[in-house]
Amino acid sequence: MTRKPALAVVGATGAAGSELLQILTRHEDVWGGIRLIASPRSAGRVLSVRGEECAVLALDEDALAGVDLALFLTPGEVSARWAPVAVSRGAVVVDSSDAFRLDPDVPLVVPELNPHAARLRPRGIVASPHDTTLTLLPAVGALHAAFGLRELVLSSYQAASGAGRAAVAALREQLALVAGTELGTATGDVRRAVGEGRLGPLPAPLALNVVPWTGAVRSDGWSSEELGLREETRKVLGLPALKVAATCVRVPVLTAHSLTVHARFEDEVTVAKAHEVLATSPGVVLYDEPALGDFPTPADVVGTDPTWAGRVRRAPDDPCALELFLCADNLRQGTALNSARIAELIAAEFPR
Structure with a gap:
């Protein structure tokens, strides 16, 4: 039956x-x-x-x-x-x-x-996985399968919606408060204009600002989301000893997370081969023509399913390393x- x-x-x-x-x-x-x-x-x-x-x-x-x-x-x-x-x-x-x-x-x-x-x-x-990990892994996992991943150094640029609806509401309110002002030119003026009562779940104003902290406090100055990104990446890829260092940052974007990625591999890599891998991998869209202004941004990818990859470059001092930029809708693709x-x-x- x-x-x-x-x-x-x-x-x-x-x-x-x-x-x-x-x-x-x-x-x-x-x-x-x-x-x-x-x-x-x-x-x-x-x-x-x-x-x-x-x-x-x-x-x-x-x-x-x-x-x-x-x-x-x-x-x-x-x-x-x-x-x-x-x-x-x-x-x-x-x-x-x-x-x-x-x-x-x-x-x-x-x-x-x-x-x-x-x-x-x-x-x-x-x-x-966490929505930031899901922004990372479709592209980096495909590159790992092709070149053998050895090390990651990551910076995330996480949207307010990753911290929940209260963070989105706080950002919207803060943007309304600072719209049309000359704030952001003197120490503390944005914080004074926004006020402590309008921060929502965030530790600092997000409008006209970035906040280098997401998650809860963990030992040695790390946040829970930074360590989670490290351990989740290791677990999904089956690489328990993979070197991963991450800095997670909240940015004044409503939806869609982004990451800068330094990825070091066992084998030598080329941009052409990396482009081929990314362009043919499920769950990834390659959008990488900087001379034409073609690279992913949160405004481009919100409401779409895949991870978008761009700014693919070989590291200038290491033929086994790539630099790239990734972006994905954290509510849709990321959760x-x-x-x-x-x-x-x-x-x-x-x-x-």
């Missing part, structure tokens, strides 16, 4: 949840039914998916009953509590939070790179799309 599996989307009313519902509507229908779940305060809202109106259910054990696969787009503390409950009720869980990414019994999956790992889930959970693709891999395990 064949049947399509039943899907639950937990966190359906969030920003990534909204993107996911669009993706489910656009992709092939592999689901026997889709159940939308969110926090109790969002229960009763009606959302559209695949042309049907669905009432949102409050997250509880009953809402998770009878589900084959539960896709969590929730904060880590919510996933940590409720993902095991969903597994105990018979579901496979795909989780987009940081709750399980580095758990050795939970595979961390990027379908373009390690789809086989989605089947290896002793805890019944599959994790999706919702990867989770949907993992879920579709698992759905294919059901007999048809």
Whole structure:
């Protein structure tokens, strides 16, 4: 007997949840039914998916009953509590939070790179990487397969939406406050104009500014997102000793993360060969004609699926190293799309 599996989307009313519902509507229908779940305060809202109106259910054990696969787009503390409950009720869980990414019994999956790992889930959970990691890996993973990756030095330029809707609201309010002013020419004038009460979840003003910090404090001056980018990259690529150093920066962009990448390889590389690899890799678009003004920016890539790659150069002092710039929509490619693709891999395990 064949049947399509039943899907639950937990966190359906969030920003990534909204993107996911669009993706489910656009992709092939592999689901026997889709159940939308969110926090109790969002229960009763009606959302559209695949042309049907669905009432949102409050997250509880009953809402998770009878589900084959539960896709969590929730904060880590919510996933940590409720993902095991969903597994105990018979579901496979795909989780987009940081709750399980580095758990050795939970595979961390990027379908373009390690789809086989989605089947290896002793805890019944599959994790999706952080949105910054997902901006990086489609391109860097393809280059690793061609040249053998040895070392990464990274700087991220992360959009406000990566810190949640409160950060987006704070940036919008700050931009309105500073619009048309002469701020930014004297020490502290932007901070005074914005005021401490309008920072939202950020440690400093984001309008007319960049903030060299994302995540929580960790030892030796590192942030949780910098160390997470390092460990997630190692785990997905299967390179536990890979040298990775990252500096994560929040920038005044609403949506789409960017990265500068210094990648050192075992073999000598050329720009022509790197272009060939990137242009033919799934999940990557090569956009690299600087003389024509062609290189990816957040304004270009927002609302699109792939990682965009440009500014590809061979390092001037190392024939085994490349410099490049990557950019991707952090809500779409960086969260919702990867989770949907993992879920579709698992759905294919059901007999048809």
